[in-house]
Amino acid sequence: MLAVIRLIFILRTVIFIISAEKVFHSRDHSDAMNDIRQAELITDTDTAQRFLSKYGFIKATDGDEPSFPAGETEVSLSLDLQEGGTASRSGSPDLRFISALKEFQQVSGLPVTGVFDDATKAAMNKPRCGVPDRDEELESPEQVFESNSTTTHTHTDAAVNASDAANNTEPHVRKQRHLAALLRSRRRRDASTWTGHMAFSKSLLKWRLIGEGYSSQLSIDEQKYIFRLAFRMWSEVSPLQFVEDTHSPLEDIDIRLGFGTGRHLGCSQRFDGAGREFAHAWFLGDIHFDDDEHFTVPNMGSGISLLKVAVHEIGHVLGLPHIYRSESIMQPSYLPQDAGFEIDWMDRKSIQSLYGVCKGRFSTVFDWIRKEQTPYGEVVVRFNTYFMRDGWYWLYENRNNRTRYGDPVAVQVGWHGLPSSGVDAYVHVWNRKADAVYFFKGVQYWRYDSENDQVFTEDSDGRSYPRLISEGFPGVSGPVDTAYYDRRDTHIYFFKGSQVFRFDVRANRLASSSPQKITEVFPAVVPSNHPVGNLDAAYFSYSHNTVFLLKGSWFWRMVSGRDRRRSVSLPPNSLMPRRDVEQQWFDICDVHQSSLRTTRR
Ligand SMILES: [Zn+2]
Ligand SMILES: [Zn+2]
Structure with a gap:
């Protein structure tokens, strides 16, 4: 694990050191230079x-005539x-x-x-996206969207519920247009007609790089890799998933990408040659790239990053307008200075206003504690929060309130030797005498060797792993639903059905009163607002210095010492009313399995 973190750090540093991208409007092929048309300056x-x-x-x-303010x-x-x-x-x-x-x-x-x-x-004269910033149709209040279809419209409000955050980015007069009508008509529409009420009505979208539209400058593998990465970046911040489809009839493909020059791919717009306009997108449909531009793979240090342009144009196809913030990927001009670009907060809020936020249950949640030495020789304790769902995990950066870019990652990549299908529970026994990390799955458990970043086959006490839970923790038998270690009383809390088993680490036995009902040990602050049993995850948070119980899409937070000082009537260990997981931890999103291994790291 540490090795992975170190590697990421080194890679990020390298990316940062690479000088800012420079834009050249000519292609590398000097022999073909005479054929390149230049955009009008x-x-x-x-x-x-x-x-x-x-x-x-x-x-x-x-x-x-436009009216100016007086004076x-x-x-x-x-x-x-x-x-x-x-x-x-x-x-x-x-x-x-x-x-x-x-x-x-x-x-x-x-x-x-x-x-x-x-x-x-x-x-x-800067390189820019070809999608207009202002659209005349939208300015005309009489304009009505026509549909030839006579079938009943599908109700799509849930998918296109626009939030205030996104509305702030759209200065135009908003008009209601029916998404179903738009989809059926298949009429090509410019993406800037976005009104906050248009989106795909499904979450799995098929894309294809069309055969007659390959780039003449990058290999087909490079082009496809970059597009997979670009789609994945949107998946990481929304419930949308994307899959490359090379077999279905073309009309069944949701997003078609292609390169062309001048008149191209049967498109109604011409490309302008090298310089200025580098791509354009059509609502819920096609993305075209100007093959006269010098597109490059990410972090090349020259040319126009195809990844950055693709992420922008996909944003249009999904329904986003231009957003005039230099940090936004939906900004119309190409900004070459930020090599390691990301999808920023406003972009996230905008896409989520169309498609909602990511939801889903987790199998295990925990803070991973590690000791690190600062450059001044000081030893500091750091931690990050990890969310596991089956065989995949996300690292959650509490300080930035988001997952690490490029997640999820396979559990086996982060923790060598764990079951590929993930684990039921994680426990870090951490006190003056002991420092041991355990993972539990089924009736077995593993001890993890953090130094060597792999599970122990045998630890320094001569115990070999995996072991039966009942051997290592007398009185507890697997499988358990979840578990956590509470540093304050040096007990492990194992959850199983509606019961909780308190295991005294120092005495190496169950506490005398165990097991007890979860509802007794952790009473509800508001009657009947309680998970009762069959928890997904229990997690001691070092950020909040208290315990969270997760089940389905909800979590219950245990009252902290601070809560009880403020309100003395709160019983110890009681659970505050449930809240939605996605209101506490943002954008923990699945990506389609075909792109899970596509990562920039
Ligand atoms: Zn654009
Ligand atoms: Zn076009």
């Missing part, structure tokens, strides 16, 4: 106007005239252009001047 107000129209800042149907018009006009800005045929400055320019400057984090200056020019 934004150099003057005419090209800027085309840019603003293309990405939806100037609306073609916008007949009315602002004069300033904008004078600034525009100084720059020799665009003018309409009648000779008066084009207010729509200035208004669009301001909007672009605002979302790009530039000073909002309405002036086509060098900074604005540079921002327009």
